Structure formats: structure tokens, C-alpha cells
Amino acid sequence: MTCKDCDKNIGPQEKQASMEALGVQLCERHTRLIKRVILQNDTSVEAIQLFYALKEAGAHPMLEWWDGKKSVDIAISRVKLNIEIDKDYNMITHEQAISDLEDAMHSFKNGFTTIRIPHLAIKYYLDETVTNILGIISGLKANIKAI
Numbered sequence: 497m498t499c500k501d502c503d504k505n506i507g508p509q510e511k512q513a514s515m516e517a518l519g520v521q522l523c524e525r526h527t528r529l530i531k532r533v534i535l536q537n538d539t540s541v542e543a544i545q546l547f548y549a550l551k552e553a554g555a556h557p558m559l560e561w562w563d564g565k566k567s568v569d570i571a572i573s574r575v576k577l578n579i580e581i582d583k584d585y586n587m588i589t590h591e592q593a594i595s596d597l598e599d600a601m602h603s604f605k606n607g608f609t610t611i612r613i614p615h616l617a618i619k620y621y622l623d624e625t626v627t628n629i630l631g632i633i634s635g636l637k638a639n640i641k642a643i
């Protein structure tokens with residue numbers, strides 16, 4: 497068993513503690529670091545799970561990337577892709593909905609693509625979610641080359 501972040505060998509207790517808290521296999525140090533990120537940014541555990549799944553798939557994601565105005569859940573900088581995890585569609589207010597769309601417009605103007613992923617997709621279809629994001633990344637890469 498190794499930490500998904502630093503590849504350090506971890507024991508069964510470390511694995512159990514990180515799986516229970518975050519749903520990702522991490523060493524004690526990385527569990528602590530990620531918990532701090534969650535406290536600071538109100539990051540969802542689904543964002544953490546997706547981050548490590550994308551990292552494992554070789555997509556080089558960045559967690560809680562500061563875009564100059566706000567923190568983006570996950571960013572893939574080389575193709576300027578921002579990924580936001582929607583926590584609960586039922587909880588979204590109309591103000592939040594239009595503000596999300598405005599945010600997407602502003603980042604688009606700066607050359608960034610923003611995709612919003614419902615947390616349920618990550619919870620139930622993590623592999624498919626990763627496959628689709630990898631598809632979006634290669635699509636964006638092709639577009640960058642075409643310019």
C-alpha cells in the first residue's frame with residue numbers, strides 16, 4: 497500500500513484513516529495536508545477523489561488553484577481547463593446559478609474553459625468521469641494546436 501500522493505509506503509491504520517476521512521489512500525502527512533485544504537477552501541471530498549484519480553491518470557491536475565479572483569477546485573493548466581464540483585444541485589439558488597455562469601464567461605474570455613461536474617457523477621462514476629475529462633483535455637489540446 498502506498499500513498500497516492502507521495503508513493504510512500506503506508507500501514508493499514510493510515511490507509512483506513514485516510515479512506516474514512518477522504519476516500520483516498522494517503523499517508524498521514526498528506527491526509528493532514530488535504531484536510532487543511534478542505535478547511536481553508538471548503539473543498540468537497542469528491543473534488544479530492546477526482547483530483548487524485550486525474551493525477552493517477554497522468555492529467556497533472558492542480559487542487560484549489562487560485563485564478564486571481566477565486567479558487568478553482570481543480571485546474572489542468574496546460575490546456576487552461578477549470579473543473580468545479582457542484583455540491584448539491586437542489587441547494588443552488590438562482591443568484592448562485594447566474595453568478596456561476598458569469599464566472600464561466602469571465603474565465604472563458606481569459607482563454608479558460610470551465611466545466612462543472614455534479615458531485616454525484618464523481619461519487620458513482622469516478623472512472624467514467626475521469627475518462628470524459630481526459631477526452632475534454634485531448635480535445636482542448638487539439639484546439640490549442642490548431643490555433
Ligand SMILES: [Zn+2]
Nearest residue numbers: 499502523526
Ligand atoms: Zn503521502
